Amino acid sequence: MWFALAVGAIAGSSVFLGALTGIKFNFREKNIAMIMAFGAGILLGAAAFELLSESVERGGIFATTIGFLCGSIVFTSFNFYLYKKGGHKRKSSDRNPPDHSGLAIFFGTLLDAIPESIIIGVNILQEGTIGWLFFIAVFISNFPEGLSSSIGLKKNGYSHTKILSMWATVFVLTGLSALSGYSLLEDTRPETISIINAFAAGGITAMVVDTMVPEAFKKGGPLVGFIASLGLLLSLVLTQFQ
Numbered sequence: 001m002w003f004a005l006a007v008g009a010i011a012g013s014s015v016f017l018g019a020l021t022g023i024k025f026n027f028r029e030k031n032i033a034m035i036m037a038f039g040a041g042i043l044l045g046a047a048a049f050e051l052l053s054e055s056v057e058r059g060g061i062f063a064t065t066i067g068f069l070c071g072s073i074v075f076t077s078f079n080f081y082l083y084k085k086g087g088h089k090r091k092s093s094d095r096n097p098p099d100h101s102g103l104a105i106f107f108g109t110l111l112d113a114i115p116e117s118i119i120i121g122v123n124i125l126q127e128g129t130i131g132w133l134f135f136i137a138v139f140i141s142n143f144p145e146g147l148s149s150s151i152g153l154k155k156n157g158y159s160h161t162k163i164l165s166m167w168a169t170v171f172v173l174t175g176l177s178a179l180s181g182y183s184l185l186e187d188t189r190p191e192t193i194s195i196i197n198a199f200a201a202g203g204i205t206a207m208v209v210d211t212m213v214p215e216a217f218k219k220g221g222p223l224v225g226f227i228a229s230l231g232l233l234l235s236l237v238l239t240q241f242q
Contacts, residue, residue, distance in 0.1 A: 008178020
């Protein structure tokens with residue numbers, strides 16, 4: 001149980017580490033874009049090669065389809081609302097418009113991070129060990145989010161203390177989410193686990209296409225397509241060592 005808490009917190013800590021890096025150092029936007037593209041590729045690979053394949057194996061194609069569509073719809077619906085409040089800027093290093101909401105950026109980040117952390121806890125519960133592909137994907141993809149969004153918030157006059165407090169809260173909640181995934185789903189049927197995995201895969205896929213890829217392309221140009229493909233390839237390679 002405490003192992004799940006620790007692993008979830010470590011995966012989420014890269015948001016805080018990214019924020020700290022963005023505050024202390026100056027990064028070229030193109031470099032941030034490349035990291036984000038690489039993380040996007042790994043996340044897509046983790047969703048396809050780990051979450052969806054396990055979901056089909058445990059619960060069949062019908063449960064997987066239902067879970068995947070629900071995850072995509074729920075994420076898109078929440079993101080549509082957050083978009084109006086400025087939450088779509090959570091992966092951007094640009095100065096945000098006057099009507100943006102730092103709170104929306106915070107909740108948008110939680111929308112990305114909490115389902116991922118729950119799946120980390122579920123993986124430990126089901127397998128008795130870390131799902132390394134998914135863990136690495138979450139850790140790498142969280143770093144540029146914390147880095148990029150903190151630079152944007154800093155440009156809008158947010159204090160270093162306020163920025164770090166936001167991402168420290170995300171760090172704590174990701175650990176608790178992993179713990180919840182481990183503790184609350186202990187006696188859950190395989191079909192339900194299948195739907196949960198597919199739900200997370202649907203949300204991750206929608207998030208990557210909706211927020212990570214556009215921001216990476218905007219700052220990095222056509223090269224991000226190749227970088228993202230390298231991330232996808234790495235995720236495939238990692239499945240061979242699990």
